[in-house]
Amino acid sequence: MDKTVVFLTGFGPFEGHETNASWEAVKLVPTLNTEEELSIKLFVEQLPVVYSSIEKLVPELKLAYKPDVTIHVGVYNGRGIRIEEFAKKKGYTKNDIIDNCPKGGICSTGSDDVLCTQINLPLLSRTFFNETKQPIYISKEAGKYVLLLRTLCP
Known part of the structure; x- marks a missing residue:
């Protein structure tokens, strides 16, 4: 049986932050024996916090990796783990890092x-x-910033 292909991303620096906690967490995943333990093929990438780069890179990387599952990790004020239920095409008003x-x-x-x-x-x-005793919050109020945009990329 073929392994499930997982494409995992974190994000680069933004708005005065020299490092992005999402990338700091994501870049550790390959060091945790994740591929062997979960019997997956893992691709990990850092994405710049730039709208035009996201619109270009994400489709290219998905085409190259052919993932079964894509997970974009972002951080929001350190208030636990939040999972976005959806992404919207309209309403982006906040400028990116350029x-x-x-x-x-x-x-x-x-x-x-x-x-x-x-x-x-x-x-x-x-x-x-049940496994970690840490809650995951399901968000229906996704912010409209570059980090959400990557979800819409084909």
Whole structure:
């Protein structure tokens, strides 16, 4: 049986932060014997906090890696783990690290106005809590910044 291919991303520095905690966590995953323990093939990448780079890189990397599962890890104020239930195509108003924002606040990739995860998030949250005693919060209030945009990329 073929191994499940997992594409895992963290993000580069942003808004005065020399390091991004999402990348600091993600870059450790390959050192944890994860591929062997979970019988997966893992690809790990750091993404720049730049709209145009996300729109170009994510589709290219997905084409190259052909992942079964893509997980983009972001950090928000250190308030536990939050999983975004969906991403929206419109409403991006915050500039990225090179002071750019999508024209009209609309991301240029993907065709859906809203993209919902296919993962059973309540089950994931319960399972994670049962194993770790750490809650995962399911977010229906995703921010509209470059970190959410990557979810819409085909």
